[in-house]
Amino acid sequence: MDNFMAARSQMALSLGFHIIFSCIGMVMPFFMAVSHFLWLRTGNPIYQNVTKAWSKGVAIFFATGAVSGTVLSFELGLLWPTFMKHAGPIFGMPFSLEGTAFFIEAIALGFFLYGWKRFNRWFHWFTGVVVGISGLLSGILVVAANAWMNSPTGFDLINGKYTNIDPVKAMFNPAWFSQALHMCVAAFAATGFAVAGVHALMVMRKQNINFHTKAFKIAAIFGVIAAILQPLSGDISAKMVAKRQPAKLAAMEAHFETKPYSPLIIGGIPDVKNKKVDYAIELPGMLSFMVHDDFKTPVKGLDTIPKRDQPPIAVTHYAFQIMVALGMLMMGLGVLYLIALWKKKSWFDKRWFLRLFVWATPVGFIAVEAGWTVTEVGRQPWIIQGVMRTADAVTPMPGIHYSFYLFTAVYFTLSLAVIFLLYRQIKMVPEIYDNPKPVKA
Known part of the structure; x- marks a missing residue:
């Protein structure tokens, strides 16, 4: 493994792990705040127990997210x-502001974890809300920085020098809103289905049924709403990609030829040598409609992109297809949940219904990983779209492959530790949580 591939692999590994921790850290505080609010309003102590249990999970993921995020910041320079x-x-600028949001989140989380019976009950709830808002802002700010790499603005490049720098314009680049919206909705969908799946499994095993049923419903509602909204955010994001990164869109769709009535490709195996896609379902004109709002206008194909500027087509296409397929699967499951909520409440007690959510536990995070693969691999060979190539940015320091092996071991160990802590936390939910004595909120 040469230096370049080792550096890319290490960055991909670090991002792949951190994005899981960051998504959960962004979203779970909102679950926690909702269950806390329901306890304050109803006095039902099961909601208090759900809040306390989830707060421990938030603390675990906050700690691991902080570690993996710190590593990433050092890796950028290394x-x-x-x-x-x-x-x-x-x-x-967005990185410095993200640091501020992170510190606010840390302080608020400390207040929340140690504020039981010490603060005014509504102020205590508010500190939990601040944890969620600051965590969400952290994610948005980091995504804004990544969006700048896909849509660089806020500077002039004159004779190889970066001049007239405007950090505010760079932060609010043309792609920041669409990319941040898509990422945030994806985080809610992935975390919602993952948390709901864990609690559905506990209900199926008849462990602490009242506790896990209430937790399941809160998480599922978040996940379902996000999954149904996700295609809308995806459409906004795809239109921005078509405008700013036509090579990425062409690779996503394995769209080799620029022509009217550009077809939407579903599935298939790209044959790069012969410039075709085998075993695919083609919907004539649909790609043109999705990009230009009419069926005839051509969408730029890979034939308009110099070969040296084309991203890896197969990887980008497969990742995109996986993301879309799993997103549609979650949306379908979300529709089933809404039917159950409004018309078929008996489904909530059916094993087949709960089993669907158990099977969907990892689906959202697989889709998130696939989406980030599209974002990063689809931008290649550029680290800054159209400005700087990734190969020109890599460190000349030798021996990066040893660093990659070391970090692989570290992240593997960290993952095992997180799984162990979460498993222990789930098993520690006591039976009394199902039938606690009523307490005054």
């Missing part, structure tokens, strides 16, 4: 020094 030298002054 692995991509040329990139940071030029890009740091331009897109550094």
Whole structure:
């Protein structure tokens, strides 16, 4: 493994792990705040127990997310020094603001975890809300920095020098809103289905049924609403990609030829050599309609992109297809949930219904990983779209492959530790949570 591939692999590994922790850290505080609010309003102590149990999970993921995020910040300088030298002054603002949001989140989480019976009950609830809001802002700010890499603005490049730098314009680049919206909705969908799946499994095993049923419903509602909204955010994001990164869109769709009535490709195996897609379902004109709102206008194909500027087509296409397929699966399950909520409440007691959510536990995070693969691999060979190539930004320091092996071991160990802690936390839910004595909120 050469230096370049080792650096890319290490960054991919770090991002792949961190995105799981960050999604859960962004979203679960809102679950916690809702259950806390329901306890304050109803006085039902089961909601208080759900809040306390979830708060421990939030603390676990906050700690692991902080560690993995810190590693990523160091890796940017270690692995991509040329990139940071030029890009740091331009897109550094969202990273610095993200640090501020992180500190607010840490303080608020400390208040929440240790504030039981010490603060006014509504102020205590408010600190939990601040944890969620600051965590969500952290995610949005980081995504804004990544969006700048896909849609660089806020500077002029003159004779190889970056001048007239405007960090505010760079942060609010043309892609930041669509990309942040898509990522946030995906985080809610993935975390909602994952948490709901865990509680559905406990209900199926008849363990602490009242506790897990209430937790399941809160998480599922978040996940279902996000899954149904996700295609809308995906459409906004795809239109921005078509405008700013036509090579990425062409690779996503394995769209080799620019022609009227551009077809939407579903599935298939790209044959890059012969410029075709085998075993695919083609919907004539649908790609044109999705991009241009009419069926005839051509969508730029890979034939308009120099070969040296084309991203890896197969990887981008497969990742995109996986993301879309799993997103549609979650949306379908979300529709079933709404039917159960409004018309078929008996389904909530059916094993087949609960089993669907158990099977869907990892689906959202697989879709998130696939989506980030599309975002990063689809931008190649550029680290800054159209400005700087990834190969030109990598460190000249030798031996990066050893660092990659070391970090692989570290992240594997960290994952095992998180799984162990979460498993222990779930098993520690006491039977009394099902029939606690009523307490005054």
